[in-house]
Amino acid sequence: MKSGERELLEAFAAGEARALARAISWVENARPGFERLLSAVHDRVGRAHRIGITGPPGAGKSTLIHALAGAVRRNGERVGVVAVDPTSPFTGGALLGDRIRMTGAAGDDGVFIRSMASRGSLGGLATTTREVADLMDAFGFERVVVETVGVGQSELEIAEAADTTVVVLTPESGDSVQAMKAGLMEIADIFVVNKADRPEASRAAAELKTILRIREGRAFERIPAHHGIDLTELARRRASKAAAAKDAVDIGAAGPAGWEIPVLLTTAQEGKGVAELLNALDGHQRWLKETSELTRRRRQRLLERVRAVVERGLRTRVWDEMSGEAILEAARPELESGSRTPYDVANEILNSLRTDGARGR
Ligand SMILES: Nc1nc2c(ncn2[C@@H]2O[C@H](COP(=O)(O)OP(=O)(O)OP(=O)(O)O)[C@@H](O)[C@H]2O)c(=O)[nH]1
Numbered sequence: 001m002k003s004g005e006r007e008l009l010e011a012f013a014a015g016e017a018r019a020l021a022r023a024i025s026w027v028e029n030a031r032p033g034f035e036r037l038l039s040a041v042h043d044r045v046g047r048a049h050r051i052g053i054t055g056p057p058g059a060g061k062s063t064l065i066h067a068l069a070g071a072v073r074r075n076g077e078r079v080g081v082v083a084v085d086p087t088s089p090f091t092g093g094a095l096l097g098d099r100i101r102m103t104g105a106a107g108d109d110g111v112f113i114r115s116m117a118s119r120g121s122l123g124g125l126a127t128t129t130r131e132v133a134d135l136m137d138a139f140g141f142e143r144v145v146v147e148t149v150g151v152g153q154s155e156l157e158i159a160e161a162a163d164t165t166v167v168v169l170t171p172e173s174g175d176s177v178q179a180m181k182a183g184l185m186e187i188a189d190i191f192v193v194n195k196a197d198r199p200e201a202s203r204a205a206a207e208l209k210t211i212l213r214i215r216e217g218r219a220f221e222r223i224p225a226h227h228g229i230d231l232t233e234l235a236r237r238r239a240s241k242a243a244a245a246k247d248a249v250d251i252g253a254a255g256p257a258g259w260e261i262p263v264l265l266t267t268a269q270e271g272k273g274v275a276e277l278l279n280a281l282d283g284h285q286r287w288l289k290e291t292s293e294l295t296r297r298r299r300q301r302l303l304e305r306v307r308a309v310v311e312r313g314l315r316t317r318v319w320d321e322m323s324g325e326a327i328l329e330a331a332r333p334e335l336e337s338g339s340r341t342p343y344d345v346a347n348e349i350l351n352s353l354r355t356d357g358a359r360g361r
């Protein structure tokens with residue numbers, strides 16, 4: 001380990017917020033040694049309650065997280081927030097300083113908010129976001145909240161990596177239908193209908209409850225995927241929950257220790273319903289622990305992480321460290337004239353990985 005890394009780790013272990021910010025940048029930019037850093041803090045990961053907050057653009061996720069962070073702070077807990085910036089796909093070049101923000105009362109280092117550019121992440125956005133959440137967890141925050149817009153595969157992956165996933169909708173007509181299409185029904189542990197100050201909020205919540213009931217009832221069927229999102233695993237997860245669901249008569253599934261997905265109403269702007277949300281979050285965390293679902297989810301995530309890091313490593317080796325780009329460049333004329341196929345060239349690149357590897361890189 002290099003001396004810079006050791007220094008950073010010491011400051012990190014001492015709880016210096018600046019060290020956390022630096023560690024996050026290190027990981028986000030995949031600077032040399034970032035995986036050593038993550039490895040070094042790994043034994044401190046796993047204490048935080050990881051909360052994913054997702055939903056359509058403008059649903060009030062950030063406002064809600066702000067209010068939630070306040071409530072968490074009043075309980076004496078500290079909270080880290082990772083916001084995956086959806087609205088500006090070209091913020092990859094934004095100054096890092098702009099993307100670090102400490103909020104809360106003056107001098108309150110119990111809330112740490114970090115936003116991430118949603119494009120251009122070297123090792124894949126989902127993995128990097130999880131690693132940033134790991135850092136916050138290892139740093140000692142009791143709650144780590146990840147905000148993502150609920151559209152697209154990688155956003156779903158991010159939300160799925162939480163212990164507890166909250167899907168935030170609004171009373172707008174069609175929100176729940178959209179959520180269903182986007183695969184949000186399968187990942188939600190808690191539903192929130194925000195903007196409850198608007199008319200139709202109760203109606204929207206009731207509608208959502210009806211949809212949930214219908215879906216729970218046929219949770220064992222394959223649910224057709226939209227937008228190329230693979231719902232198989234999600235459906236399996238939902239099915240295991242349904243199998244354990246408490247209210248057998250109500251949703252047509254049996255089992256003792258189930259989690260009934262609550263549908264809550266909030267007015268994030270006014271902080272209304274936030275205490276109830278925190279309650280539901282605590283309830284879900286308890287349920288996770290009591291049913292050893294937490295252990296199951298975390299075990300699965302460990303395997304996923306190994307696979308993701310291997311894939312990232314391979315990508316880096318082929319394209320950055322080895323001759324992948326050079327071979328591709330050399331093959332370009334033949335590729336363009338049609339005398340070689342993409343598969344042929346790809347094979348050459350893959351074979352070079354083998355020979356380079358054999359040379360003991
Ligand atoms: N009427 C009403 N407006 C709200 C409420 N909560 C948030 N808003 C407003 O809704 C808008 C979007 O809020 P955000 O918190 O930025 O929503 P978001 O889901 O984080 O948005 P993105 O991150 O861009 O997807 C803002 O203008 C908020 O002030 C609420 O409870 N009632």
Ligand SMILES: [Mg+2]
Pocket residue numbers: 061062063147
């Ligand atoms: Mg937001």
